[in-house]
Amino acid sequence: MSPFTRRRGAIVATLGLSLSMLGVGVTSSVVHAAPGTLTTTNACKSSATGTFSDLQWTLGGTAAPNPITLGTGDITLSGGTVSSAIPATILLAGYNLGLLTTGLNNIPTTVWVARSATNVDIGGGVAGTKTQVDVLSLTLVTTITDPDGIPATLDETATPLAVNEVLPNFIVTPLGGNVAFSQAAPGSLPTIAAGVAAPTAVTPLGSIYTSSSVAGGLIKANFDCQPGTANLDPPPATSGPTFTPAASIGAFENGVVVAPATAPVCSNETASVGVTQAAPIDISNNCSDVNEAQGGGSPFTYTTGAVSAGTLDDTGTLGDGIFTYTAPATDPGAPIVVTFTATDASGLTSAAGSITITILANSCDASTASCSLTEIVVQPVIGATMTLAKAPGLVVMSPVFLNGAEQVSTGTMQGITITNARGNAASWSVTAYMTDLGAAGSPTFSPLPGVTVPLCSNAGAGPFIANPALAATIASNRLCIPGDNMGWVPTSAVTHNDIPGDVAAVVSGPASAADAAAWLALLVTAGNLADPGVGVDGIGGLLGSKTLCSAPVNQAGGTFTCSASLFLGVPASAGAGTYTGGLVLTLV
Structure with missing residues (x-):
């Protein structure tokens, strides 16, 4: 018999990035997070006011074994943590009623936390996203101050309730594809029974819910939280009646799953x-x-x-x-x-x-009884090619006004379009890496004939670091920003019209951080290590490709768009100028 083969190829595109930095002063503030965690802005609805305000929730944990070979056992997320600072202003009503005092007050609080893991067994060997809900019964502390000593004169304050707790292990069975651990999607919490958080049963809309009480529940302060940001109304208010959901939820831990050699x-x-x-x-x-x-x-x-x-x-x-x-x-x-x-x-x-x-058959005899024939309807569907296209123009990051402190700029990738008309079952993925970014006078090197790129980090040199002469020249430079200082939040969508029978699907790659502030916090925590640009898991480096988006086997045909919000950490010592580098995208 004759053999038949089908082949796949790779398509590469490059987006140019530009960042302007000006020597004038502005100020900024960030929230610092520990390595191995992810701080996510949540829009939290107060049961007392019915409005949304922003709370920062930080989740963490370590997956092991990592990497794991598919079929060899479970992944355990251990050392799980959850932390936040829950507003306690509403509890001042307890002080005004004489139920709390100035100074330290113990506040019974229950916290419901939903975490999710992708590409795991959700029952019966079916792959999907598994959610684990943990309920924490805590005694938290608020400190009440009253400068004039008279309740209800509007000068009273209450410090936030600090949550910093360990979560139970989360054990999952991988079924193919990396396992991303994250705060669960909105609506992942079960209904809370009547009398626990409110007189009647409560169905949370989010994936983290808190309930703090005074005097056995006479006064309640409940927050229903989900990834997103409150729409402040009117500014500069700290809350509003509506919120904007997060475009995606970043992973705080990723388990790498390696498939063993397996026959088709x-x-x-x-x-x-x-x-x-x-x-x-x-x-x-x-x-x-x-x-x-x-x-x-x-x-x-x-x-x-x-x-x-x-x-x-x-x-x-x-x-x-x-x-x-x-x-x-x-x-x-x-x-x-x-x-x-x-x-x-x-x-x-x-x-x-x-x-x-x-x-x-082509004929039948209906002399004594009915007979039937079948005509075969054949619809040829002819496969073609798979292409990658990008919108024209540069990715211009937001200007950075030098002020003597580290800062973060933001931008958005020029959207790319994947058109997969191959007609086969093969999956595809788009990966990307960021070269180092340089201003005029930055050190450079030539990875290929006719190609010159800035270079100030080992990651930026990629495999060419093996050249001792090149390696000896690599050093931090005030006119060069390591590509690994770039983080992102990928997004993706199926853009062809969906009609009956369509199975197309696309998955966004994991986020580097929830937002720009969280990304800068990770850079600050990592510090300036001996190897410039390798302190955090950014998207920089010729060997550091990260997944922007992908489509699974049997669901990869059609037209798809992928993009990402970009965050670039700019050192305080950076020189003024326009920095450029390449965001290289590969479709395979």
Whole structure:
């Protein structure tokens, strides 16, 4: 029998970035977070006022084993933590009623926290996102001050209730693809029974809920939180009646899942052909391989077995994995079964699949009873290419006005469009890395003939760091910003019209941080390590590609857009000028 193969390729595009820095002064403030955690802005609705205000919730934890080989066991997220500062202003009503005193006051508080993990077993071997809800019963402390000593004169203050707690282990079974641990999506919490947070049952809208009480619940301060930001109304108010949901929820921990060498898995195929007629038999989409992302999947080589009646043209003239079957002149009386296998790029062969072909007659006798015939409707769908396109223009980051302190600029990627008209089952992904960014006078190097890029970090040199002469020249420079100072929050969408039968899906890559302030906090915590630009997990470096977006096997066809919000940490010592670098995007 003849072998058939299908192949995949890579497409690369580069976006230019520009950042202007001016030597005049403004001020900024950031929230500092510890390494290995993610601080997410939540829009929290107060049960007392019915309005939303912003609270920072920080989740953390360590996944182990990491990486893990698929099929070898579970991933355990241990050392889980949750922290925040819950406003206690509403509890001043307890002081005004004589239920609390100035100084320290113990406040019973219950916190519900929902965390999620992607690409794991959600029951019965089905892959999906698993959510774990933990309920914490705490005694928190607020300090009340009253300068004039007279309650209810509006000079009273209450310090926030500090939450800094350990969470139970979160154990999951990976089923393929990396496991992202994050704050769960809104609506992930169960209904809270009547009498616990309110006289009646409460169904939280968010994924973190807190309930603090005074005098056994005579006074309640509840907050229903979900990733997003409050729409302050009117400014400069600290709350508002509405909020804007977060475009995506960043992961605070990622478990890397490596698939073992596994043979392709193939599904059976069926076809119906009229006597003497010819029809294509397409098995090019019947096989998939969990090793696809690791180079062990396609191209597949297909091998077919013997045909008992009719002929099967296996010359591959119609395409890889597509055969022409010509039926015999008469119905053989039973379906014809042809076996096939697929062998992947690593040489592993699937179990035998089957092609079951039913032969249909062209006439029937209705002299004594009714008879029926079947006409086969054939709709050819012809595969084409997969392309990557980007919007024209530069990615211009927000100006940074030098003020003697580290700062962060923001910007948005020029959107890219992936058009996948290949017509096969293969997945795709878009990865990206950021070169170092340099102003006029920045040190540079040439990774390829005719290509010159700024260089001030080992990550920026990528594999060329192996050149001792180049390695000796790499150093921090006031006119160069390491590419690893760039973080992002990817977004993605299916943009073709959805009609019945469409299965297209796209997944955004993990976020570096929840927002610009959280990203700068991570840079500050990491500090200026001996290896410039490798202190945090940014998107910089020629070997540091990160996933912007991806589409899974069997759901990758169609038109998709991907973009990202960008955050660039700018050192306080940076020189004034216009800094440029390349955001290199690869579709594979």
